[in-house]
Amino acid sequence: MKFEVKNGCFGYKNTKILRNINFEVRNGEVLSVLGSNGVGKTTMLKCMMGLLKWESGESLIDGISIKNIKNRDFWQKIAYVPQAKGSAFGYSAIDMVTLGRSAHLGTFSQPKAEDRDAAERAMEDMGITYLADKLCTEMSGGELQMVLIARALTIDPSMLVLDEPESNLDFKNQLIILETIRKLSEKRSISAIVNTHYPEHALKISDKALILNRDGTNIFGNAEDIVNEDNMKRSFSVQVFIDNFSYMGKEYKSVTPLYLV
Template sequence: MSLEVSNLCFSYGNRLVLDNINFTIPNQQLLSVLGPNGVGKSTLFRCILGLLNGYSGQIRLNGIESKNLTVKEVAKLVAYIPQSHYPSFNFSVFDMVLMGTTVQISSFSNPGKRQIALAKAALERLEIEHLKDRGYAQISGGERQLVLLARALVQEAKILILDEPTANLDFGNQIRVLTQIKSLVKDGYTVIQSTHNPDQTFYFSDTIMAMKNGKIIAYGAPSEIFTEDLIQNLYGVNVQIQSLYDDKFRVSIPKSIVDLEL
């Protein structure tokens, strides 16, 4: 399942937010969109999801122009996992996941055996089946992100869009969530995520798209474009990139810390 964006531009009034965005994500790839707040990452996602239609350019989902698709047809191709979610009611974890199957049934139908089986399988896959009877509002932030990921899986869409999936999570939960996301890519999903963490971006991504002022300023494999100059350009901080374990992992360290240690 591929995602192709061509010559995409979008404005809020007179303010240009997306300026001629072009990229393609082939099947079974994880693209991380890296950049500071306010560069257009969330607006880009809303355009892809069909929530914003006043754009110019083209967005193709598996070769189909998204403007020609209904909301339900888009939902069968793309699932969205928000950064955080606080429902009005304390639904059980199982019911939260089961809600992802609504695209498969009519407005006046109840989930059937197939939908229930999908929900159970998603919980087991993400190793959170022990939470199924817990209230969604009463579990940790990391567990909630896994629940939202499970809800996206039962939607059976093969393109996943994640808005900062590890925001506000502790280090252990960040790794657990990203490991599950990476395993989904290996199993045939196409994933695009926004992030503020350069180190995680380098380690988990197949491709990085760096954005600034509504434009793409760098695009490619992490090892090719991930530089000290890029981080300085994006975030206005000086860093030194250190390579460990024969370049299998790299970490960005602020220069002031490096100097202090030296």
């Protein structure tokens, strides 16, 4: 599947937030969306999925505008994982994950055995079967984030859309989330679009990157090419130093913020 945005523009009142957004993501590719707070990253995700309407431009799947794709068909291809901010509902993990099958259910249908089986497989793939009976209200942020990703996987999507999946998590849980996204792209050929505040994370897991700037401009391209010191300085108003190093036979990149500019 190829998902693309062509000339996407959006604004509130007289303020243009997003201007001429253009990008594409194909099977198995990971795209990271970077930019400072308030620049419109979450707004961009909502526009591209049709939750907000582009003022001009369009989103397409395999060359077909999503305006011409039935809502049910769209949500069987695209799975959205919002920020994990805690749950107000006392669902157990297995019940929360089973809810992800709603795109395959009729309006008044109840989950069937096959839906429960799909939920159990998704939890097994994520390595969180031990959470099955735990209430979402009692979970840590990392646990809940993994449950939300498992819920998204129950529909066997072609693409995951994740809004800051590693924010407010400790180092270990951040690494688990990042490795999970990369594993899904490599082993299941699921593409992913990920909002993140961390340039280092983008370099770790991404094939492509989209940088949103406060002046409404943006930069899209291969992650290693555009996540560089000059673009980080322009987007975040911070001078950074990007270093390459090897550890136990593997190559890594580190991004160190130096000072404000």
